[in-house]
Amino acid sequence: MKRKKTKKIFLRNVPIGGDAPVSVQSMTKVPTHDTASVVREIKKLEKEGCDIIRVSVLNRSDAETLKKIVSLSPIPVVADIHFSRELALLAIRQGVDGIRINPGNITRKEDWKIIAEEIQKHGTVLRIGANSGSLPQDRSGKNLSPAERLVASAMEAVDFFEKEGVEKIKISLKSSSVRETIEAYEKISLQTFWPLHVGVTATGTSDAGIIKSSLGIGSLLLKGIGDTIRVSLNDTSLREVRTARLILRSLGLRPFGIEIIACPGCGRSQINILKMAKSVEQNVKGLKKDLKVAVMGCIVNGPGEAEEADIGIAGGKGEAILFKKGKVIKRVKEKDIVKVLISEIKKIQ
Amino acid sequence: MKRKKTKKIFLRNVPIGGDAPVSVQSMTKVPTHDTASVVREIKKLEKEGCDIIRVSVLNRSDAETLKKIVSLSPIPVVADIHFSRELALLAIRQGVDGIRINPGNITRKEDWKIIAEEIQKHGTVLRIGANSGSLPQDRSGKNLSPAERLVASAMEAVDFFEKEGVEKIKISLKSSSVRETIEAYEKISLQTFWPLHVGVTATGTSDAGIIKSSLGIGSLLLKGIGDTIRVSLNDTSLREVRTARLILRSLGLRPFGIEIIACPGCGRSQINILKMAKSVEQNVKGLKKDLKVAVMGCIVNGPGEAEEADIGIAGGKGEAILFKKGKVIKRVKEKDIVKVLISEIKKIQ
Numbered sequence: 001m002k003r004k005k006t007k008k009i010f011l012r013n014v015p016i017g018g019d020a021p022v023s024v025q026s027m028t029k030v031p032t033h034d035t036a037s038v039v040r041e042i043k044k045l046e047k048e049g050c051d052i053i054r055v056s057v058l059n060r061s062d063a064e065t066l067k068k069i070v071s072l073s074p075i076p077v078v079a080d081i082h083f084s085r086e087l088a089l090l091a092i093r094q095g096v097d098g099i100r101i102n103p104g105n106i107t108r109k110e111d112w113k114i115i116a117e118e119i120q121k122h123g124t125v126l127r128i129g130a131n132s133g134s135l136p137q138d139r140s141g142k143n144l145s146p147a148e149r150l151v152a153s154a155m156e157a158v159d160f161f162e163k164e165g166v167e168k169i170k171i172s173l174k175s176s177s178v179r180e181t182i183e184a185y186e187k188i189s190l191q192t193f194w195p196l197h198v199g200v201t202a203t204g205t206s207d208a209g210i211i212k213s214s215l216g217i218g219s220l221l222l223k224g225i226g227d228t229i230r231v232s233l234n235d236t237s238l239r240e241v242r243t244a245r246l247i248l249r250s251l252g253l254r255p256f257g258i259e260i261i262a263c264p265g266c267g268r269s270q271i272n273i274l275k276m277a278k279s280v281e282q283n284v285k286g287l288k289k290d291l292k293v294a295v296m297g298c299i300v301n302g303p304g305e306a307e308e309a310d311i312g313i314a315g316g317k318g319e320a321i322l323f324k325k326g327k328v329i330k331r332v333k334e335k336d337i338v339k340v341l342i343s344e345i346k347k348i349q
Numbered sequence: 350m351k352r353k354k355t356k357k358i359f360l361r362n363v364p365i366g367g368d369a370p371v372s373v374q375s376m377t378k379v380p381t382h383d384t385a386s387v388v389r390e391i392k393k394l395e396k397e398g399c400d401i402i403r404v405s406v407l408n409r410s411d412a413e414t415l416k417k418i419v420s421l422s423p424i425p426v427v428a429d430i431h432f433s434r435e436l437a438l439l440a441i442r443q444g445v446d447g448i449r450i451n452p453g454n455i456t457r458k459e460d461w462k463i464i465a466e467e468i469q470k471h472g473t474v475l476r477i478g479a480n481s482g483s484l485p486q487d488r489s490g491k492n493l494s495p496a497e498r499l500v501a502s503a504m505e506a507v508d509f510f511e512k513e514g515v516e517k518i519k520i521s522l523k524s525s526s527v528r529e530t531i532e533a534y535e536k537i538s539l540q541t542f543w544p545l546h547v548g549v550t551a552t553g554t555s556d557a558g559i560i561k562s563s564l565g566i567g568s569l570l571l572k573g574i575g576d577t578i579r580v581s582l583n584d585t586s587l588r589e590v591r592t593a594r595l596i597l598r599s600l601g602l603r604p605f606g607i608e609i610i611a612c613p614g615c616g617r618s619q620i621n622i623l624k625m626a627k628s629v630e631q632n633v634k635g636l637k638k639d640l641k642v643a644v645m646g647c648i649v650n651g652p653g654e655a656e657e658a659d660i661g662i663a664g665g666k667g668e669a670i671l672f673k674k675g676k677v678i679k680r681v682k683e684k685d686i687v688k689v690l691i692s693e694i695k696k697i698q
Contacts, residue, residue: 056615178601201613202643204626207588252528267377
């Protein structure tokens with residue numbers, strides 16, 4: 001997969017676009033005026049691999065805490081602004097690394113102009129973030145599709161801010177429909193060189209949300225589209241970051257700790273492979289190593305997969321074979337498999 | 350997305366390929382000779398939307414129960430055969446709807462020939478299922494990539510069985526690498542008109558497994574490739590089926606009960622949207638209605654998303670607005686939101 005070429009911009013020290021690695025974003029879920037909780041959440045997310053954080057700005061008291069949040073956050077902070085020009089200006093003056101405005105609810109050109117001026121004074125990055133749930137009326141008379149309306153709405157703002165001299169822009173076009181999202185980003189990627197922030201919005205709860213995000217973000221990344229991603233889940237921000245990192249790892253775009261290649265366990269398996277894989281996963285959680293570990297139930301694909309992995313086991317009757325880089329190291333009794341595997345993983349430098 | 354045209358075959362009464370809906374498969378996880386447990390698992394999966402079931406055949410005692418399983422199973426049964434020609438023949442004679450053979454571990458042409466003859470006597474569907482973990486040695490001298498080796502291994506068997514007169518074939522090419530899987534299926538889809546069984550193998554535990562399956566299966570389906578899918582998870586077969594159905598629903602390919610469009614809940618939300626969405630999800634679980642329900646935390650995208658949904662709520666301060674097909678129905682106090690929403694959902698015919 002060849003990555004579509006976009007202009008590289010910097011959000012504080014984080015590069016976005018060009019040849020920069022695809023960065024991971026999330027959004028804090030506590031009220032922004034509760035600064036201590038916000039900063040705690042950001043630090044936790046940063047440890048999990050979050051590169052950029054966004055915070056919502058609902059009112060003046062949220063906006064007024066931004067300076068403090070920016071100063072305490074280990075990663076760049078983007079203020080999420082809707083409806084209000086005043087809140088946008090206030091956020092910029094507080095020194096946020098970026099602001100996101102929604103062209104569907106700050107719609108007047110005179111507001112855009114004043115925001116553009118303030119951005120230029122402070123060197124703020126601008127994200128133009130259109131959402132299918134908050135699109136302006138379609139006045140084109142062309143009966144545009146929802147994806148085309150998303151593109152038209154964002155591009156109108158992009159053109160305006162470019163002309164006003166804003167030099168660091170990124171764009172998002174989110175819909176709760178996977179196919180609409182993909183269509184919109186494919187279209188806009190042909191029309192702009194600004195980096196794209198990719199995500200599906202309002203994806204739903206747990207598994208359904210993870211599936212929709214993987215489908216939308218993943219198929220765009222596979223087409224080379226997407227410079228920074230946000231998984232939005234009706235779940236914790238930590239799970240959003242983990243899901244994003246797992247998507248990038250699964251596509252070979254960025255490493256993310258130990259990858260367990262585990263077979264699904266069918267009637268053929270003579271060891272309890274489901275329990276064993278979960279136990280290995282639990283035990284390696286904290287380890288900062290980028291390894292592939294195979295946990296396979298039987299000899300059908302076990303040795304083959306274990307060969308592709310850095311280390312692995314393939315189960316037999318009441319025992320397993322331990323592999324390292326394709327070589328059989330030893331036989332291990334079922335009750336010792338997890339213990340031995342973990343100890344061998346820890347030995348790998 | 351335009352579906353790639355494949356030949357339609359029937360597995361018992363289930364059409365695969367051509368214009369047939371993409372069907373969902375899973376595999377039982379208990380030993381096959383434990384017939385009662387196998388049948389119980391199959392019935393549970395069928396209720397959840399599983400169209401086809403595969404059972405592993407490890408030995409004679411597994412094979413000898415197949416006739417009974419086939420007679421008690423509400424959905425077509427495929428016997429999963431590795432290594433042994435004898436088990437393949439036994440399974441076919443037991444009247445299974447399909448058998449899967451792995452050209453990586455039943456490799457001799459004389460075995461293929463005898464299996465082909467038995468298949469023709471019984472009208473069995475043949476799945477040729479290659480796996481990256483059990484590929485034969487690459488004797489082409491062409492230094493093939495793993496994806497190319499998968500294709501070459503499967504196509505050699507396909508050509509052979511076609512020439513022997515086998516009339517109902519489907520093909521799978523599974524790898525534990527998402528990109529290898531995608532590459533292999535893309536290549537083979539240009540070389541054959543037989544329907545494709547799509548899946549990623551040995552995906553890993555819980556979230557990681559769901560993500561890899563969504564990425565691999567989803568991006569192929571978006572390219573029009575895939576006639577029947579299996580999600581393999583190091584988890585229950587029930588979760589495999591649910592994940593598969595959610596992938597199909599998210600891509601608009603098949604309905605699957607009530608879809609909840611829930612926002613991720615940020616600092617802007619003044620109601621507890623995470624808890625609320627989960628509670629709605631729990632309450633609608635059993636309902637057999639194909640609806641979109643929006644559960645949105647605030648007015649930014651809430652009303653917009655609620656408009657696209659059949660019914661939904663958008664939160665405010667201590668209350669929410671209830672929408673139906675884009676029209677505001679009433680205001681509801683926070684404590685009553687879930688109750689009122691569920692009751693309105695139940696009223697929809």
